[in-house]
Amino acid sequence: MAFTETIIRPPKRNVAEKTATKLGRIGWDFSDANASRRSIHAFHSYPARFIPEIPRTVIRELSPPRSTLVFDPFCGCGTTLVEAQQAGYASVGIDLNPIGCLISRIKTTPLPPDFVDAANHCIADARECGPLPLPDIPNLLHWFRADVCESLAALRVTIRNVGDSATRQVLEAVLSSIIVRVSNQDSDTRYAAVTKDVSGETVFDAFAESAQTLAALTVTLPTLLEAPATIINQNVFDVQPSDIPGDVGLVVTSPPYPNAYEYWLYHKYRMWWLGYDPLAVKSREIGARAHFFSGRRREKEDFHVQMAGVFKLLAEVMREGAHCCFVMGDSKIYGQIVDNATPLLKAAAQHGFKLVFKSDRGINPHRKSFNLHHARIKREHVLVWER
C-alpha cells in the first residue's frame, strides 16, 4: 500500500500576529542607549522627551510605505520628526507648546549658514544698546539678576531686528536654550531660586557658546530637504484633518497625561522672554497639575475624552492598516496610582483601532522631572494599534 504523507501546514499567521512577534523581540528598556552629545537631538533641554531609540526602532520595525507621513500629535522637541527624517520619511508634528515647536523646527530645517556670525553681531549690538526698559514679566527679579535682565532685554531687541526670518528663528531658539542657565533657577529640573555665579556678561558668553554648539551638531543636509517636517503649533483638539499634509502611514507619540509633567511650567520664563503667553498654554495643556487641584476629580474621565479626541483625528488621517504607537506612564493623583493605559485602550477601541502589541518598559532612573514625587515614572506602557 502506497504511503501518503499528510503535510499539516501551520495556520497562516496574520499580519497583526507577525507585527506583535516582531515588536515582542525588542528590548524596550534600551538600557544601553547612550545619547550622543553631538547629535541634533542634544540641542535644548525638554522634559519627558523620547530617547531617540524608541521612534527609531518603531519606524524601522513597522516601516510604513515611503509615500506616507510619520505623525506625532504631541511632538514636543521633535524627537520622532528627527528620526523620521533620518529614515527618509516626511513627517508632521503638533504641539501646544511654542518652545517645543521652535526647537522642532530648528532640528528639522537646514540652519542658515551665517547664523553664528549673526549671533555675534547681535551680541555686539546688545552691548551698545544701553539700558532698556525691562519686560513686564511676573516675579522677574526673583528669577533673574538685574544685570542679567538688562543683557537679555538687549539681546531680545537685537534678535527681533534681524531681517532674515530663518536666522531670527534660530537665534530665538539659541536664546531660549540659555534662559535657565542664566536665571536664578537651580537647574532645568529643579524649580527653586538659588544664588548662582552669573552676570550680564554670562548672558553674552552663554549665547555665543550655544550658537557655536548648535552649529557643531551633526545633521545630514540632504535628508532635511528630501524629508521635510511640518510643525503645527496648536492645541491638538483644534487641528483639522485637512491641516495634515498627506496620508499618515505611522504614528509614534508619547502623550501628556494627568498630573505628571508640566511642560508650560518648565518653559514658563523661556516663553515670557520670547514674547509668548505661558498662562494661555497652561490653560490648554493636557494633564497640567493645576487642573487636578481645583476641586475637580474627573481626571480619568477627562483623560479618556481627551484621548478619544486624539484617536478621532488619527482615524481620519491614518491609512487603513497603518500602525500607531503610544508610549506613556501611569499617574499618581491624591496618592492613588491611576492606570492611564485603560482610558487610552478604551478611546482607541471607540474609534476602531485594533490593539496589536502591549508591553511595559523601564525608564532610566536618571531621567528627571520637576515633580518626580507626584508621578509614577519607573515604568511606561508601550501600546501599538492597527488602524
Ligand SMILES: C[S@@+](CC[C@H](N)C(=O)[O-])C[C@H]1O[C@@H](n2cnc3c(N)ncnc32)[C@H](O)[C@@H]1O
Ligand atoms: C511627553 S511630551 C512629548 C515629548 C516628545 N515625545 C519629545 O520627544 O520631545 C508631551 C507633549 O504634549 C504637549 N501637549 C500638552 N497638551 C497639549 C495639547 N492640548 N495639544 C497639543 N500638545 C499638547 C506638551 O506640550 C508636550 O510637549
